[in-house]
Amino acid sequence: MLVAPSSNRVYADAAPRLAAAEIETVLAAFGSTPDVAPIDLAGVDYLTISASGDEVVPALSNLSATFALFEREGELLRPIPLQRRQFYPSxxxxxxxxxxxxxxxxxxxxxxxxxxxxxxxxxxxxxxxxxxxxxxxxxxxxxxxxxxxxxxxxxxxxxxxxxxxxxxxxxxxxxxxxxxxxxxxxxxxxxxxxxxxxxxxxxxxxxxxxxxxxxxxxxxxxxxxxxxxxxxxxxxxxxxxxxxxxxxxxxxxxxxxxxxxxxxxxxxxxxxxxxxxxxxxxxxxxxxxxxxxxxxxxxxxxxxxxxxxxxxxxxxxxxxxxxxxxxxxxxxxx
Missing domain, CATH: 3.40.50.150 (Vaccinia Virus protein VP39)
Structure with a gap:
């Protein structure tokens, strides 16, 4: 997960930790026990998430800090299409x-x-x-x-x-x-x-x-x-x-x-x-x-x-x- 930027500096500092807590809490509700950890790839901060279940991608797509999702393929990242519930202009x-x-x-x-x-x-x-x-x-x-x-x-x-x-x-x-x-x-x-x-x-x-x-x-x-x-x-x-x-x-x-x-x-x-x-x-x-x-x-x-x-x-x-x-x-x- 690439964490969305925040215009609020104080919140931006806490955002990766809060995002990890949100991931763990929400996915637990669907019976998944994810492994979440921060990682630096080419100088960019991400969160890595190991989880299984049909609801994982839809749930991750709709979290507060989700900017983009990727799947690791060796040294590369493959974008995962977001299944975001957004019916009106942001x-x-x-x-x-x-x-x-x-x-x-x-x-x-x-x-x-x-x-x-x-x-x-x-x-x-x-x-x-x-x-x-x-x-x-x-x-x-x-x-x-x-x-x-x-x-x-x-x-x-x-x-x-x-x-x-x-x-x-x-x-x-x-x-x-x-x-x-x-x-x-x-x-x-x-x-x-x-x-x-x-x-x-x-x-x-x-x-x-x-x-x-x-x-x-x-x-x-x-x-x-x-x-x-x-x-x-x-x-x-x-x-x-x-x-x-x-x-x-x-x-x-x-x-x-x-x-x-x-x-x-x-x-x-x-x-x-x-x-x-x-x-x-x-x-x-x-x-x-x-x-x-x-x-x-x-x-x-x-x-x-x-x-x-x-x-x-x-x-x-x-x-x-x-x-x-x-x-x-x-x-x-x-």
Whole structure:
């Protein structure tokens, strides 16, 4: 594997190690035990992967750091065609730039690892996932899920983020001349106002749109701790989100609380209710403000089974002096 370059210098330094951890974690979900090691060939850094199974090439093709795959043939490298799930132009993910935006490769890694940990990891590769980001901000997770052909729901109480993302997505589909419909309005249940929402239905081609082979993005500008009547119970396969890092970006100090565990504890019942049995929750978090053992205990107290190693996590890496970033994944068994 040739690891994709990253525009983020700090993330680029950690990328090969994180890529190796992603490879091992994802392939393990398909019953493979890969041997992964770094190697230098003609002055270029690669990762060598020894693994077997029908899902190996499709899985490797869709990892966050995969730039190219090759098979060794003596002194030569033979390119392996990628089987990448990419239904829309990549600028859907890369074009937005704003302070506090999470690195796209890390968001994709979080989604991959969380999806592979479900009871049916094959849905990650066949496009059958229903994804939700319950603290979605300006939509990085939503864009990555849409790019891969999944339907996705986002939730965020910040009205500015909601308006900004709705405007971006509308402009983007129009610029790319994609057939779509977009509805915006108020969210109400039982006559009670719950916030605002929009739903975008889109397809990569006109023929796909005509036949109903579409993807849906739904964004709810509402309280993430109270989703009853807004998101159907047992309708989501994968919940992934960036939890508050305790670092203020712009005017979002209230939302980015220094007590993320309190927010997660309040929100978890609403999130779990939307999750299918066998579905998973994947959280990106800052160990400085959410100690790993406390976060794992909280997830278990809500009836989830933690499936990643939070004690000696291979995904832990330093973003800056204030952010010691990691991920944790837990599954709903019943």
């Amino acid at each position: 600028d859907l993910v890369t074009i937005q730039k704003y302070q506090g935006k999470t690195n796209e490769q890390w968001t994709r890694l979080l989604l991959n690892v969380t999806a592979a940990a479900t009871k049916r990891p094959s849905k990650w590769l066949d496009g059958g996932l229903d994804v939700m980001d319950p603290m979605c901000g300006r939509g990085t997770t939503l864009n990555i899920a849409l790019l891969a052909g999944y339907s996705v729901t986002g939730v965020d109480v910040d009205r500015k983020d909601y308006d900004t993302y709705a405007a971006f997505l509308k402009t983007w589909v129009q610029a790319h001349r994609l057939k779509h419909t977009m509805d915006r309005g108020a969210s109400t249940t039982g006559g009670r106002a719950r916030g605002r929402e929009f739903t975008l239905e889109v397809a990569p081609t006109k023929d796909a749109f005509k036949t109903g082979d579409t993807q849906t993005v739904r964004y709810l500008s509402t309280d993430t701790t109270d989703l009853g009547g807004l998101v159907r119970a047992a309708s989501i396969d994968v919940i992934v989100t960036d939890t508050p890092y305790g670092v203020q970006h712009g005017s979002h100090g209230d939302r980015l609380s220094r007590r993320p565990l309190e927010l997660l504890d309040r929100a978890m019942p609403a999130w779990i209710r939307t999750l299918r049995t066998g579905g998973t929750v994947g959280l990106s978090y800052n160990r400085h403000v959410a100690p790993a053992e406390n976060l794992a205990l909280m997830l278990e107290q809500h009836g989830l089974i933690v499936v990643t190693d939070w004690r000696d996590s291979p995904f832990r890496h330093r973003v800056d002096a204030s952010i010691d970033r990691d991920l944790i994944v837990a599954r709903k068994e019943s």
